[in-house]
Amino acid sequence: xxxxxxxxxxxxxxxxxxxxxxxxxxxxxxxxxxxxxxxxxxxxxxxxxxxxxxxxxxxxxxxxxxxxxxxxxxxxxxxxxxxxxxxxxxxxxxxxxxxxxxxxxxxxxxxxxxxxxxxxxxxxxxxxxxxxxxxxxxxxxxxxxxxxxxxxxxxxxxxxxxxxxxxxxxxxxxxxxxxxxxxxxxxxxxxxxxxxxxxxx
Numbered sequence: 001x002x003x004x005x006x007x008x009x010x011x012x013x014x015x016x017x018x019x020x021x022x023x024x025x026x027x028x029x030x031x032x033x034x035x036x037x038x039x040x041x042x043x044x045x046x047x048x049x050x051x052x053x054x055x056x057x058x059x060x061x062x063x064x065x066x067x068x069x070x071x072x073x074x075x076x077x078x079x080x081x082x083x084x085x086x087x088x089x090x091x092x093x094x095x096x097x098x099x100x101x102x103x104x105x106x107x108x109x110x111x112x113x114x115x116x117x118x119x120x121x122x123x124x125x126x127x128x129x130x131x132x133x134x135x136x137x138x139x140x141x142x143x144x145x146x147x148x149x150x151x152x153x154x155x156x157x158x159x160x161x162x163x164x165x166x167x168x169x170x171x172x173x174x175x176x177x178x179x180x181x182x183x184x185x186x187x188x189x190x191x192x193x194x195x196x197x198x199x200x201x
Contacts, residue, residue: 002026005038006047008197011060014159015048016196018064018152020189022071030200061090064152074151082146089138089145089153097135097160100128101167128169136177143183150187158184 002019006012007030019026031037034045041056042049050057050067057063068075076082104124107116135157138145145153161181164171172178184190 003029003051005029005031005041005049005051007032008200010047011159012048013162013193013197014060014152014155015050015063015067017155017159017190017193018067018074020192020196021074021150021155021187022067024067024071028196028200061094061152061156064155068152074155076146076149076151082149086146086151086153089151090156092131092134092138093153093156093160096131097128097157098163100124100131101160101163101169104167104169125169128164132172132177135180136175139176139180142176142180144180154184158190 002024004012004015004019004026008016008028010033012028016026016028029037031047033047038047038049039045041051042058044058046058048058048060048063050063057066065075069078076086101124104121107118107120107124141147144150145157158181161171161184171181
C-alpha cells in the first residue's frame with residue numbers, strides 16, 4: 001500500500017486524486033510542511049511525500065508521473081508525441097497557473113512579512129488570467145487537455161483551479177474553461193478525494 005505524508009489541502013491532493021483514479025489503496029498521514037513527520041523522510045520539509053516499496057518520492061508531479069507510468073494509466077507512453085504534448089500541458093499547469101498562485105501565496109502568508117512584496121499579487125492575477133486564455137486554446141474541442149484522454153496533466157491543472165478558487169482568483173463563470181473545470185470536479189475519483197480530505201481534517 002502507498003503512504004502519503006502531507007496536508008491534504010495542498011499539492012498532496014494531486015497524488016490522492018490520481019490514486020483514487022487508479023483505484024489503488026493508500027494511507028494518508030496528514031502533516032504540514034516542515035513538520036517532524038515530513039522532515040523525517042524529506043529533509044527539505046516539503047510535501048507531498050510518497051512512501052512506496054521502501055523508497056521515498058517527493059514532488060507532486062514526479063510522484064504522479066511515476067504512478068501513472070507504473071500503472072500504465074492516465075498517461076501516454078514515453079517517447080510518443082502524445083506524451084510530449086501531455087508533458088507540455090503538465091508544465092504549463094506548473095509554470096503558468098501554479099506559478100502565479102504560488103508567487104501570490106508566498107507574498108501573502110508564506111514568506112515573513114518583512115520580505116513580502118504585496119504589489120506583485122496584482123501581477124500574479126494578471127498572469128493567471130492570461131494563463132486561462134492559453135488554457136482555452138490548449139483545450140480546443142476537449143473534453144480534456146489531450147483530447148478524449150484524461151491524464152495527469154488534467155489533475156495538475158484541475159488542482160490549480162481549486163487553489164485559485166480558495167485564493168479568490170477570478171475564474172470563468174461560463175464557457176469552455178468553466179465547463180472543463182466542472183467536468184473535472186464531477187469525476188467520481190475527484191469526489192472521492194474530497195470526501196477523503198473531509199474525513200482527514
